[in-house]
């Protein structure tokens with residue numbers, strides 16, 4: 412068996428993570444803290460000798476910035492890059508631009524959690540006229556019928572798996588160490604697949620910003636054990652902070 416290495420990295424803190432706003436496909440940048448997180452993520456890769464041969468990112472600036480900063484810190488800024496909308500964050504529909512704590516207060520915890528963490532119930536659809544809609548954004552020209560206006564985690568899995576089974580699998584099968592920089596929910600979708608997590612259990616899984624999560628895979632690209640965060644303590648604290656983003660005290 413040839414062991415393959417996959418590294419997952421959620422972008423560092425974004426401007427809208429800092430403001431506690433539902434972001435989805437809205438293209439916001441990293442904060443200074445987010446850039447520092449990305450740099451630390453890259454330094455961890457270098458320290459552990461986990462050097463990516465190829466990068467796959469979403470089309471969103473916060474993931475692209477994170478990859479650039481992390482790879483620079485790991486002395487791997489030169490590796491080939493593939494960017495694809497299938498790695499984008501879950502489209503948060505009409506919730507995009509809304510404050511998470513205010514949304515929980517307005518609609519109640521049950522509805523808030525259903526929209527945020529249920530497996531297959533998407534938030535309300537965003538209209539093309541909404542200021543946070545991506546309709547007409549040139550980076551999505553050509554997606555047409557597949558362009559989402561809202562998504563649940565299930566929809567993210569459906570649109571992400573062809574990319575996992577295609578370009579990412581090709582690089583892994585070629586023996587390359589693959590870095591994927593993406594988002595809280597697109598990475599939850601990948602972790603669900605890799606660790607065989609059930610539709611109900613996945614609701615309690617949260618991905619922290621900026622900490623590399625490493626998988627060893629077998630020839631069938633199945634995970635050998637669970638993924639390991641390179642800084643487990645910081646990862647646990649970061650995941651807990653993500654989990655509590657609906658409560659006012661966390662802001």
Ligand code: DG2
Pocket residue numbers: 421425428432433434435436500503527593594595596653656
């Ligand atoms: C966050 C995830 O996405 O939010 O869209 O608000 O990873 O791009 O910052 P990211 C968003 P939650 O699902 O954790 O609320």
